[in-house]
Amino acid sequence: MALIDCKFFSETLGMCSSLRVILPEKTERRIGDSGVSRAGQPGFLGHPTLWLLHGMSDDETIWTRSTSLERYVAPLGLAVVMPNVHRSFYTNMLHGYRYWDFVSEELLAKARSFFPLSLRREDNFVGGLSMGGHGALKLALRKPELFSAAASLSGVADVTEFRQSRALDYELVFGGTGPERGSEHDLFHLATTLSASESPLPRLYQCCGTEDFLLAQNRSLRDCLATLRFDYHYVESPGAHDWAYWDKAIAQVVDWLPLAP
Numbered sequence: 001m002a003l004i005d006c007k008f009f010s011e012t013l014g015m016c017s018s019l020r021v022i023l024p025e026k027t028e029r030r031i032g033d034s035g036v037s038r039a040g041q042p043g044f045l046g047h048p049t050l051w052l053l054h055g056m057s058d059d060e061t062i063w064t065r066s067t068s069l070e071r072y073v074a075p076l077g078l079a080v081v082m083p084n085v086h087r088s089f090y091t092n093m094l095h096g097y098r099y100w101d102f103v104s105e106e107l108l109a110k111a112r113s114f115f116p117l118s119l120r121r122e123d124n125f126v127g128g129l130s131m132g133g134h135g136a137l138k139l140a141l142r143k144p145e146l147f148s149a150a151a152s153l154s155g156v157a158d159v160t161e162f163r164q165s166r167a168l169d170y171e172l173v174f175g176g177t178g179p180e181r182g183s184e185h186d187l188f189h190l191a192t193t194l195s196a197s198e199s200p201l202p203r204l205y206q207c208c209g210t211e212d213f214l215l216a217q218n219r220s221l222r223d224c225l226a227t228l229r230f231d232y233h234y235v236e237s238p239g240a241h242d243w244a245y246w247d248k249a250i251a252q253v254v255d256w257l258p259l260a261p
Helices: 060-065 069-076 097-112 131-142 167-173 188-194 213-227 243-256
Strands: 004-008 016-022 027-032 036-037 049-055 079-083 124-129 149-153 203-209 232-237
Touching: 004 097, 016 060, 016 069, 016 097, 016 213, 027 131, 027 188, 049 097, 049 131, 060 069, 060 079, 060 243, 069 243, 079 097, 097 131, 097 149, 124 243, 131 188, 131 243, 149 243, 167 232, 203 213, 232 243
Parallel strands: 049 079, 049 124, 124 149, 149 203, 203 232
Antiparallel strands: 004 016, 016 079, 027 036
């Protein structure tokens, strides 16, 4: 595996941004009936990719500093792209920058121009923890044509219930009262709407520790998703809102990903 730190200028944000990438060094991908192609050879499809999002107090380096992620993905030929979005909630901030446009459009295009990543929906997955868990589900539910699976680890499942402990962030991102029910930030609304549509449905994975302060939110979202048409998997196990839990959880997520043989 290669671990690459990348600095680049974002036209969407109007400033330099950064991402960390885990890139397989040697990968073979089967191409229909035409046999096997290696990275760098004609016909190579590009690496399957996990777009992995950080939490509110972290950055693009946290996953590789605090977990054994590199070891978990090494045998799979899976690339991992980890962007930095600061404390934006992966949202076009009311008082700040257009991080939703950045992560849902520019990031994908820029990373694919830098690295040999697959463009195919079935090869693209998104995941994240806490704030990043919210962002991962929001990306998959609003851009189902781009991602075949999404995973939320101890995610902020209901941003309308989260404002009391993050008043300053709410003011900057959403405004003083926060987002309303039925808005583009409401995962319950997004999931219900997508399930009733004819759009492709991503597979969904949700997990939370039983000692996590976000457990009640995650159970509420679980109860909603369980009634909808998604291929949906929920895991609840002992653990708090910390890296001891997330290191185990991300290994389980990697095993769950629907990687093509």
